[in-house]
């Protein structure tokens with residue numbers, strides 16, 4: 001079994017969670033390889049040997065980031081802005097030749113609790129391309145805009161990763 005985790009991060013929180021999810025996947029029996037890659041350098045088509053794709057990114061303005069919201073993050077002090085987010089990667093992603101399993105996650109600020117989810121939007125795009133969802137979109141909390149990840153969320157991410165193979 002082979003899995004690919006594709007993530008986007010501005011302040012590093014979603015990246016930290018992506019690695020926790022990947023570690024959870026690696027702890028599952030029957031998982032041989034888990035690759036973790038940023039959306040900016042992720043492949044344009046999923047390797048046919050990949051059985052599960054996990055996609056995650058920060059929620060910006062109730063959805064996936066855009067060039068405009070990433071620029072807004074830069075104006076708010078972020079120093080590392082990815083050239084491409086999951087939205088642009090998904091737009092360009094080739095439809096899989098068979099329905100590859102997929103799961104999505106996002107990060108959101110814990111206070112105030114706002115509606116909208118990057119993971120829900122990403123899942124919609126993936127399903128429309130022919131991927132097969134194995135779970136509903138999952139959200140992890142971060143403090144403020146820059147983090148850190150909220151208490152207990154890295155453990156929850158690890159646990160979620162470990163359940164995905166059975167799903």
Ligand SMILES: Cc1cc2nc3c(=O)[nH]c(=O)nc-3n(C[C@H](O)[C@H](O)[C@H](O)COP(=O)(O)O)c2cc1C
Nearest residue numbers: 009010011012013014058060061062107108109145
């Ligand atoms: C321009 C902008 C818009 C945002 N919009 C939302 C939002 O609609 N809902 C929310 O919960 N958090 C929002 N946030 C907070 C981000 O979700 C938070 O910065 C992100 O989860 C941190 O993840 P990262 O460290 O991986 O970048 C926004 C942040 C920025 C910079």
